[in-house]
Amino acid sequence: GAVVSQHPSRVICKSGTSVKIECRSLDFQATTMFWYRQFPKQSLMLMATSNEGSKATYEQGVEKDKFLINHASLTLSTLTVTSAHPEDSSFYICSARLQGTALEQYFGPGTRLTVT
Amino acid sequence: GQQLNQSPQSMFIQEGEDVSMNCTSSSIFNTWLWYKQEPGEGPVLLIALYKAGELTSNGRLTAQFGITRKDSFLNISASIPSDVGIYFCAGQLVGTYKYIFGTGTRLKVLA
Numbered sequence: 001g002a003v004v005s006q007h008p009s010r011v012i013c014k015s016g017t018s019v020k021i022e023c024r025s026l027d028f029q030a031t032t033m034f035w036y037r038q039f040p041k042q043s044l045m046l047m048a049t050s051n052e053g054s055k056a057t058y059e060q061g062v063e064k065d066k067f068l069i070n071h072a073s074l075t076l077s078t079l080t081v082t083s084a085h086p087e088d089s090s091f092y093i094c095s096a097r098l099q100g101t102a103l104e105q106y107f108g109p110g111t112r113l114t115v116t
Numbered sequence: 117g118q119q120l121n122q123s124p125q126s127m128f129i130q131e132g133e134d135v136s137m138n139c140t141s142s143s144i145f146n147t148w149l150w151y152k153q154e155p156g157e158g159p160v161l162l163i164a165l166y167k168a169g170e171l172t173s174n175g176r177l178t179a180q181f182g183i184t185r186k187d188s189f190l191n192i193s194a195s196i197p198s199d200v201g202i203y204f205c206a207g208q209l210v211g212t213y214k215y216i217f218g219t220g221t222r223l224k225v226l227a
Contacts, residue, residue, distance in 0.1 A: 043204065044159070044217045046216070
């Protein structure tokens with residue numbers, strides 16, 4: 001149980017284009033999903049908290065107009081990197097929290113974004 | 117962003133040895149989670165700790181939630197080659213469902 005998927009697993013795009021990454025909870029409903037960014041050999045940095053049916057909450061320093069988050073249902077959250085630049089190249093990972101008062105987070109397999 | 121201090125940064129050990137790593141912070145946390153991450157993959161939850169002083173095991177893994185609520189440790193007994201990976205602690209910020217991640221401990225096991 002508690003399986004989270006991400007799509008795509010890898011994406012290469014050109015500067016100036018936008019990329020959408022999907023995060024799905026496959027066997028549970030997730031009231032809250034989280035988006036993280038991870039640079040090589042570094043830890044996970046929380047970008048934003050995504051709540052179903054409401055606006056995402058962004059961490060300090062994360063541009064909400066650049067990283068658009070939509071949480072349209074209890075099983076799907078999307079992150080769109082708009083007008084991507086090479087410095088946006090990174091490993092993006094989502095996690096999901098079960099409904100209710102569950103405290104654990106379950107992670108997706110991550111999406112490797114490369115902007116050329 | 118905020119991060120937890122995790123040590124050691126890396127460890128090279130012989131197969132069969134025990135491993136210990138810990139996370140410390142100046143902040144109090146409500147919950148501690150320990151994850152393992154392998155290259156190119158997302159972190160996998162190993163152990164969850166919910167209250168101060170709690171000691172929990174998962175197979176060869178044992179983790180404890182510090183009494184002060186500012187630290188946690190993870191022990192791996194009788195290490196095997198498949199234990200290789202990066203281990204992260206994560207502390208839940210009080211009053212939120214958000215977690216702050218440790219800097220990671222990179223473990224390599226020599227057969």
